[in-house]
Amino acid sequence: MTAPGLPEAPFPKFVSVDEARRTLASLLPARGTETLPLSRALGRTLAQDVAALVSHPSTTESALDGIACREADTLNAPVTLRLVGESRAGQPFQGEVEAGQCIRIYTGAPLAAGTDAICPVEVLEDIDDEQVRLLRPASPGDVRPEGGDFQAGEVVLKAGVPLTASRLALVAALGHAGVAVYTRLRVALLSTGDEVVAPGTPLQAGQVYDSNSVGLSAMLEECGCEVVPLGHAPDSPDALKEALRQAGGADLLLTSGGVSMGRYDFMRDLLIEHGQVSFWKVRMRPGGPAILGRWNGLPVFGLPGNPVSSLVVFQVIVKPALTGQQLRTLRLRAGTLFKALPDKTAFWRGNVVNGEVHEYARQGSGVLRSLSDADALVIVPEGQAVKAGDSVEVILL
Ligand SMILES: Nc1nc2c(c(=O)[nH]1)N[C@H]1C(S)=C(S)[C@@H](COP(=O)(O)OP(=O)(O)OC[C@H]3O[C@@H](n4cnc5c(N)ncnc54)[C@H](O)[C@@H]3O)O[C@H]1N2
Numbered sequence: 575m576t577a578p579g580l581p582e583a584p585f586p587k588f589v590s591v592d593e594a595r596r597t598l599a600s601l602l603p604a605r606g607t608e609t610l611p612l613s614r615a616l617g618r619t620l621a622q623d624v625a626a627l628v629s630h631p632s633t634t635e636s637a638l639d640g641i642a643c644r645e646a647d648t649l650n651a652p653v654t655l656r657l658v659g660e661s662r663a664g665q666p667f668q669g670e671v672e673a674g675q676c677i678r679i680y681t682g683a684p685l686a687a688g689t690d691a692i693c694p695v696e697v698l699e700d701i702d703d704e705q706v707r708l709l710r711p712a713s714p715g716d717v718r719p720e721g722g723d724f725q726a727g728e729v730v731l732k733a734g735v736p737l738t739a740s741r742l743a744l745v746a747a748l749g750h751a752g753v754a755v756y757t758r759l760r761v762a763l764l765s766t767g768d769e770v771v772a773p774g775t776p777l778q779a780g781q782v783y784d785s786n787s788v789g790l791s792a793m794l795e796e797c798g799c800e801v802v803p804l805g806h807a808p809d810s811p812d813a814l815k816e817a818l819r820q821a822g823g824a825d826l827l828l829t830s831g832g833v834s835m836g837r838y839d840f841m842r843d844l845l846i847e848h849g850q851v852s853f854w855k856v857r858m859r860p861g862g863p864a865i866l867g868r869w870n871g872l873p874v875f876g877l878p879g880n881p882v883s884s885l886v887v888f889q890v891i892v893k894p895a896l897t898g899q900q901l902r903t904l905r906l907r908a909g910t911l912f913k914a915l916p917d918k919t920a921f922w923r924g925n926v927v928n929g930e931v932h933e934y935a936r937q938g939s940g941v942l943r944s945l946s947d948a949d950a951l952v953i954v955p956e957g958q959a960v961k962a963g964d965s966v967e968v969i970l971l
């Protein structure tokens with residue numbers, strides 16, 4: 575597909591979002607694996623299935639502080655039972671509990687032989703050291719069965735999932751002190767533009783603070799990448815060539831700015847004239863002008879400068895390519911109209927209100943606060959408007 579006004583070129587233009595993602599993934603190096611302690615594995619991608627070394631719970635245990643007894647004895651509560659001992663975590667009751675008897679028990683302590691139900695302290699009355707009165711029947715639902723969470727030998731986590739905080743906790747519970755992960759990709763990061771300045775310095779008229787470096791660097795960290803910060807380069811082919819040279823040892827150079835139709839969009843010019851371009855422009859908004867190519871073998875992904883555009887392209891194209899993970903989406907009911915674009919997938923910002931997603935008022939690619947204020951990117955396929963009441967696919971932000 576060739577747009578009016580663009581020169582003919584020996585590379586694809588206006589590729590789909592899926593094609594852009596696949597092409598970027600195909601330029602990245604195959605990754606090795608390494609084993610890391612859990613304290614250093616946050617954000618990395620699991621390289622091997624992880625099986626449980628133990629069952630959890632390791633024995634059948636109580637979910638509450640109270641007494642353990644036989645449910646059948648308590649169906650006509652209030653009833654009085656005879657206390658014959660107690661079970662604490664690490665100090666289980668050794669004997670058998672018989673009909674009409676009970677033991678004191680605490681959360682996480684093993685059940686005793688003969689017991690099958692728990693009555694919590696809130697519905698107990700102590701009569702004396704040997705007797706207790708249950709105001710309600712004891713519940714088998716407050717017993718946690720052995721292996722109810724996972725069984726020894728069971729594969730609980732599959733290779734390829736990202737290691738979030740809760741998954742790292744799970745790996746520890748499975749009994750592992752370390753975990754096999756894919757090695758980190760080294761991603762060099764560069765902001766371009768004469769007007770771009772680092773935050774913390776005074777801003778002259780026409781300048782803008784470099785928000786892209788900050789947002790993209792944080793997103794790369796979240797993807798488990800090693801970031802090589804190259805800072806900022808002005809709109810000059812020589813300065814950009816120097817930055818491209820500095821990025822030489824990286825697996826990918828990510829740039830922002832200078833890829834659209836302007837006369838000073840030199841990143842685009844350099845890649846088209848002296849690099850090898852895989853595609854220029856993606857059928858999406860925001861983010862349409864993105865360009866992918868290689869410079870002396872180094873994959874270079876040029877994100878658009880507009881702050882919303884660069885972060886959205888990262889989210890929907892770069893992140894899945896870097897992590898090998900599918901985009902996580904879910905479906906919600908639309909509470910308002912989301913307009914379609916004839917030849918682009920739109921990623922409109924939306925807010926979730928009472929389970930419905932509503933359009934955020936300001937959709938401009940320069941309105942960076944829209945990504946902070948919104949709850950979701952609403953995916954509107956090419957040419958297919960979403961009406962209020964329709965089901966729509968969203969990415970939660
Ligand atoms: N005639 C046309 N003009 C434009 C088109 C088009 O198709 N025809 N596409 C528009 C779209 S869509 C986008 S997106 C932008 C992308 O342009 P560039 O990638 O060339 O980006 P710049 O022109 O360098 O900057 C755009 C905008 O973003 C601000 N910016 C740049 N870098 C940063 C940064 N690191 N932190 C914060 N803000 C940044 C910059 O100041 C500009 O305001 O092109 C449209 N134009």
Ligand code: MOO
Pocket residue numbers: 858859860861862863878880882883939940
């Ligand atoms: O794609 Mo641009 O990102 O619409 O402004």
